[in-house]
Amino acid sequence: MAGMSEADGAAPGATARPGPTAAPRVDRLWPDPAQGIELDAAFADLAPAPRDGRPWVATNMVTSVDGRAQLAGTAEGLGSRVDRRLMQLYRAAFDAVGSGSGTLMAEDFYSRLSDDLAARRVTTGRAAQPLAVVVAGARPLPTERRWFGYAEQRRVVAVGSTSPHAADRPLPGVETWVAPTEDPEPAWLLERLAAEGVGSLLLEGGPTLNGAFLAAGLLDELMWTIGPRLLANDALPMIVQAEIAPVEARLVSAHRHGDELYLRYRLANG
């Protein structure tokens, strides 16, 4: 998930930094190298690969050069405004967008698409907004977050069986799906989503939820933004440790804006 501050220090020869209203441009490094493409055009053909039996699952993360996914406890400041637009473009391509409850506790985020991208979805016969999902375990959720305020977007909270929201503390304005286990298992969640007609799920972290999907063999794609700074601290990595055999990753595309890199990898799960 993108951070919240401007971070494009333009090095000599780097893609020009856009003015306040200019559409951001990127260089495509691979495949078919090309310079100065409008970001929206560069990612216009994003389409999650259809799968049999379950939704396609990707995760979108921004990290430092050394792979840290937190700066002072949140993702804020790790990515630029170009990355934030790219995050919206990724969202626009998916049926559902999901995050773990740890992220909702750390950040006042929401999964709503910008008006231009919502309108673009409608012209292709899709719902204006992707289904928004928060995946929670046993801890109570911070219901004051903006995520709970967007009544025009269908939102689901998937909670564990012992969650206080499973029984006596219903969540206002959202659907609550109660898992049969203490933490909702990724396979259970995907089955529920598939039953709702969801064909693709974009996770936006955090690292713990990413790890659960990876450990379950249910992560197909990684969208990874590398912000140009090195932290050398003990913040969470992009994906927490999982008991898995190494997963092969195939590079789908690589772009850059200034010193920021945008990588997409297809995982061997996919």
Ligand SMILES: NC(=O)c1ccc[n+]([C@@H]2O[C@H](COP(=O)([O-])OP(=O)(O)OC[C@H]3O[C@@H](n4cnc5c(N)ncnc54)[C@H](OP(=O)(O)O)[C@@H]3O)[C@@H](O)[C@H]2O)c1
């Ligand atoms: N750099 C980025 O792109 C990015 C993106 C997102 C988040 N972040 C940062 O990452 C941090 C939050 O990440 P996080 O890893 O702590 O939290 P998280 O992955 O967002 O959420 C973890 C929580 O999800 C619940 N959960 C539901 N199903 C689960 C399952 N099957 N397995 C494990 N947990 C499950 C658990 O809640 P219970 O504890 O209630 O059981 C767990 O504690 C924040 O600092 C946030 O700012 C960075």
